[in-house]
Amino acid sequence: MTDPTRVPVVIGVGDLRSGRAGSPADPREPLDLIHEATAAALTDTGVARDDLVSRIDTIRAVKTASWSYDDLPGLLGERLGAAPVHTSTTPIGGHWPAALLDRIAHDIADGTSTVALLVGGEAQASVTNAFKAGTDPASLGWTTAPGGPPAFDPDDLGSPAMQRAGLIAPTRVYPLFENRLSHDLGHTREESIDWSAQLYAAFSEIAGNNPAAWNPTLRTADDIRNPGPGNRMVTDPYPLLCNAMPFVDQAAAVVVTSLATARELGVADDHVLYVWGGAGATDTPDVLARGDLGRSAALADSLRRALAATDLKPEDFDIVDAYSCFPVVPKLLVEHLGLPRDTVPSVTGGHSFFGGPLNSYTLHSIVAVAQRLRRDGELALVHGNGGYLTYQHVVVLGCAPHTDGYVGDPEPVQLPPTAPESAQDYTGDVEIVTATAEYGRDGNPSVGFLVGTTPDGRRVSGHTDAAGAAILSAGADLIGTVVHVTDNGGQLTVARIETTSSEEHTQ
Numbered sequence: 001m002t003d004p005t006r007v008p009v010v011i012g013v014g015d016l017r018s019g020r021a022g023s024p025a026d027p028r029e030p031l032d033l034i035h036e037a038t039a040a041a042l043t044d045t046g047v048a049r050d051d052l053v054s055r056i057d058t059i060r061a062v063k064t065a066s067w068s069y070d071d072l073p074g075l076l077g078e079r080l081g082a083a084p085v086h087t088s089t090t091p092i093g094g095h096w097p098a099a100l101l102d103r104i105a106h107d108i109a110d111g112t113s114t115v116a117l118l119v120g121g122e123a124q125a126s127v128t129n130a131f132k133a134g135t136d137p138a139s140l141g142w143t144t145a146p147g148g149p150p151a152f153d154p155d156d157l158g159s160p161a162m163q164r165a166g167l168i169a170p171t172r173v174y175p176l177f178e179n180r181l182s183h184d185l186g187h188t189r190e191e192s193i194d195w196s197a198q199l200y201a202a203f204s205e206i207a208g209n210n211p212a213a214w215n216p217t218l219r220t221a222d223d224i225r226n227p228g229p230g231n232r233m234v235t236d237p238y239p240l241l242c243n244a245m246p247f248v249d250q251a252a253a254v255v256v257t258s259l260a261t262a263r264e265l266g267v268a269d270d271h272v273l274y275v276w277g278g279a280g281a282t283d284t285p286d287v288l289a290r291g292d293l294g295r296s297a298a299l300a301d302s303l304r305r306a307l308a309a310t311d312l313k314p315e316d317f318d319i320v321d322a323y324s325c326f327p328v329v330p331k332l333l334v335e336h337l338g339l340p341r342d343t344v345p346s347v348t349g350g351h352s353f354f355g356g357p358l359n360s361y362t363l364h365s366i367v368a369v370a371q372r373l374r375r376d377g378e379l380a381l382v383h384g385n386g387g388y389l390t391y392q393h394v395v396v397l398g399c400a401p402h403t404d405g406y407v408g409d410p411e412p413v414q415l416p417p418t419a420p421e422s423a424q425d426y427t428g429d430v431e432i433v434t435a436t437a438e439y440g441r442d443g444n445p446s447v448g449f450l451v452g453t454t455p456d457g458r459r460v461s462g463h464t465d466a467a468g469a470a471i472l473s474a475g476a477d478l479i480g481t482v483v484h485v486t487d488n489g490g491q492l493t494v495a496r497i498e499t500t501s502s503e504e505h506t507q
């Protein structure tokens, strides 16, 4: 029998939205929202608040991206009247809630913590609306040490090679993965869009039943797939409703203790959820240094190790909850797990409809999964994704303990670059590895993005003008074909190759 002082359990969860799509609430700073979510999580434990707060030894925060804090866990601790010994705030990355839950569980299993809080929240809707109205949130009494939107480091956007190719935003990079995945699965562009629309319609329904969802309005597959007013094409093949929605005010909190502490505090055994543990992996942050853009080596590795450690098979999970900033991410989770393609891997609702509070989305997933597991099911897999599919972490929760207690590993495995050598300022033919086009507000392709392979196996990448974008907007349908490119410092001229009877190449 595993020592109950070393078995990590979730005893309380809480999350909220402040305002909702089309109906913003009064501006509130993230710390306020996080404090309220924490109060909800503490209440959810059923334990008298003072008994619990006095025993909090750890507060770990997921980084807030909409407002700057020097010491968010410290500020929260003060508001709660807690005196934690261990506090930390993560760097940026959507995988952190899963990785932190694994870390906290590891520390409880290690005996270095007994009562921990895991928190996160964003107020990007408040911040954007306030600045648009000419009001600095600092003038509303928000925390000003240091306060303000966090300083922006262009290097966070991508490697030098990615910056050269213009691949400096998730809205541009995730469609490249989507289109390559579609090609690898033998799907046409239309089939890829159909899958995204079906999946996201199901997510919309889930969000409709989640009281913390930012946009609970029901969207059908047709609403999602068809560009039009309120759903402009952003980057092929994703219209607006397939893009993460960052302008939200949402927060979440999770209380984790040892099983022994939970029992001492009087938490009923059937209220606790066991953190079996997880696994994580980090791919090279330089997307262009990854050999295979139709899969996530880091996700595959995380899943393999988590399943091996827990001795589970993909079909053992009653609930699978994917990070869902863009459709390719839940699709990859389904593919890497080998689940049927009509699987709906969410009980949260995805970034488009539940809302996309950046780094803390998966905290809301942990809340939604915990609430669902208490009602229905035995085992859940929660997935977090950060960067450009760079940071992956999955964690397993169960209604019953694993026979060996905590079996996870919070330390990610670092995967090496696998791409071929790059060719810069190349002129000649390339086979398209993946391609996409970003659309302007006039509804036309404005910038194209291409990754290709030269006949001698080197990698070419760059961005195009509107003429190139018009060609590359065929996305998945174009992959595997050969085009002629001229690369001038990352600015590509792209021309179709029309093969004449004499095999001439013409522009």
Ligand SMILES: CC(=O)SCCNC(=O)CCNC(=O)[C@H](O)C(C)(C)COP(=O)(O)OP(=O)(O)OC[C@H]1O[C@@H](n2cnc3c(N)ncnc32)[C@H](O)[C@@H]1OP(=O)(O)O
Binding pocket: 022, 094, 169, 170, 171, 232, 234, 240, 241, 243, 244, 245, 246, 247, 325, 352, 356, 358, 385, 386, 387, 388, 389
């Ligand atoms: C690991 C990761 O998490 S990677 C993902 C990280 N998250 C992101 O990268 C966010 C990606 N999304 C975005 O940047 C933005 O949503 C964009 C650029 C796609 C669209 O933003 P905008 O250009 O400002 O939106 P646009 O002008 O087309 O539409 C405006 C309206 O739609 C809303 N809106 C903006 N984005 C979205 C969205 N993704 N989904 C639904 N509605 C949206 C706005 O709130 C606004 O509504 P209002 O008119 O009621 O005020």
